[in-house]
Amino acid sequence: MxxxxxxxxxxxxxxxxxxxxxxxxxxxxxxxxxxxxxxxxxxxxPPEALRRAMAEAALQRPDAHLYGPVLGRPDLREAVARDWSRAYAGTIRADEVAITQGCNQAFCAAIQTLARAGDEVILPTPWYFNHKMWLDMQGIRAVPLRCGPGMLPDAAEAARLVSDRSRAIVLVSPNNPSGAEYPAELLRGFFDLARSRGLALVLDETYRDFDAREGAPHDLFADPDWGDTLIHLYSFSKAYRLTGHRVGALIANPARMAEVEKFLDTVAICAGQLGQIGAAWGMANLRDxxxxxxxxxxxxxxxxxxxxxxxxxxxxxxxxxxxxxxxxxxxxxxxxxxxxxxxxxxxxxxxxxxxxxxxxxxxxxxxxxxxxxxxxxxxxxxxxxxxxxxx
Incomplete structure (x- = not known):
């Protein structure tokens, strides 16, 4: 055996x-x-115009079929930095953006930089099962944080769960599986808790394009030192129907990005080029x-x-x-x-x-x-x- x-x-x-x-x-x-x-x-x-753009790239752009930069195509990283800076009224640079093979890989990369076997990560319940699976595979204990009314977690309750083995708190908003949209003040409370205890706040905003609220869902990127605490995750799969092309994003400070690069180079070398081209085209042309x-x-x-x-x-x-x-x-x-x-x-x-x-x-x-x-x-x-x- x-x-x-x-x-x-x-x-x-x-x-x-x-x-x-x-x-x-x-x-x-x-x-x-x-x-x-x-x-x-x-x-x-994806919509036909996006499929045509990707098909043209497949025919006309040789680099669409080759290895690319481990952290992603420069034009897509720059587009994310620019759009996120505007949307969140903050300052995000292209070197603080990594393009990953879907948001699941972004989560795995983030956790790999933060924790090792025997450490703990706080997850609100109900949790996104792939997050729990990755922690289990790594021998990292998922500490459950039960949600209260409105399926909202409470930062004060999370504070009672922090131990000397804690490394991060993970939030998903809008939430999978509950659909809850976390208020800005709730996210700020968790950000302040994570900062005060030396933890990372990993915020997965895969479904942000379908938030019922108008405007920015939080102001965390407006904090000049956001990179000392926040790691942001995103997926292009839902917004542009690119599920099969596996394109996600991770935003973190440059020091952590150097560690993310090691992980991504080892597990995938780079995200697929056609998917990245499609995501960049969608950002530029599919707003309406x-x-x-x-x-x-x-x-x-x-x-x-x-x-x-x-x-x-x-x-x-x-x-x-x-x-x-x-x-x-x-x-x-x-x-x-x-x-x-x-x-x-x-x-x-x-x-x-x-x-x-x-x-x-x-x-x-x-x-x-x-x-x-x-x-x-x-x-x-x-x-x-x-x-x-x-x-």
Whole structure:
């Protein structure tokens, strides 16, 4: 028997892939097709103009097929620095931006620079499962921070969890899986806590383009010393439907960027060139199109909230960006309920147990609904099926 890394072996399997395995052997009649709300990703390709720009680059630009700089193409790094500086009323330089193979890799890179086996990282629950998986693989303890009303974590409660092994606090806003949009003052509270205790605040803003609020979601980049505390993560996958091209971003101070470069060079050398070209083209040309995408997601959010409010016994705990975090009314654990909903109602959702510690009793009561994968007619169909469902 070959050796096996025990930390990797102890890490749970990818939840979305587990849910897909539930589909094996099942069929769904044409009059009641599967409603798949398990994965938070666009199901349509990028807009045609973006695809044409990428196709032209593939044909006309030899560098689109070669290794590029480890930290990303200069034009994309400069565009991110410029746009983020304007959006957040702060100062971000291109040398403080790294382009990664998706936001998951950005998270892995950030944690690799911060912590080692035996250290601790504070994660609000429910957490994004890939964050928990990476910490588990590295032998880093994820310290759960339970969210309160509105699915918001509390900095004072987090302060009580800080130990001499703590290295970072991780926040996701708008949140996956709860959809909660963290107020600016909440983020400032966590920033101040992290700074006072010598920790990093890792802020994942993958879904910032679909925040219902206008203007900057926080003012952390306006702090002249933001780089001493803040590491910011972003994904181009949702904004421009570039999921298959894996393009993300990490923003940190230059000293940390030197460490990030070591990690990225080792695991990927560089992010894919075509995806980076597409992201830069999208930033320059798709502002109005992206505004339309945001408006559509916000309309789906309203439809989701209104539909759930009319369902007896169901309770929406958080709703925003791509997600609703809901409490179900049935006397069975969420994993069993999720599989019954699939078999009896043709609805694929993820149970709360995939986003929370195994010993948390709240996990059995909740489901995540990735409603951005359904249009408003699809959301209406979901409501009819949930209303008619009898376990």
């Amino acid at each position: 070959l050796p096996l890394n025990p930390a990797l072996a102890a890490t749970f399997r990818p939840p979305v892939m587990e849910a897909r395995r539930w589909l094996e052997g099942l069929t769904f009649p044409p009059e009641r097709p599967l409603i798949n709300l398990s994965q938070a990703a666009p199901v349509e390709p 199109w992206l505004a339309g995408e945001r408006a559509e997601i916000l309309a789906r959010r309203r439809a989701m909230a209104q539909g759930m409010a009319a369902l007896p016994g169901w309770r929406v705990k958080g709703c925003g960006a791509y997600f609703a975090w809901v409490e179900h009314p049935f006397a069975m654990p969420a994993p069993e309920l999720a599989q019954r909903l699939l078999r009896q109602a043709g609805v694929l959702l993820l149970p709360g147990s995939m986003f929370m510690p195994a010993d948390d009793p709240e996990a059995a009561r909740h489901l995540r609904i990735a409603f951005a994968n359904a249009d408003r007619d699809g959301i209406a169909a979901l409501m009819r099926r949930l209303e008619a469902f009898r376990p």
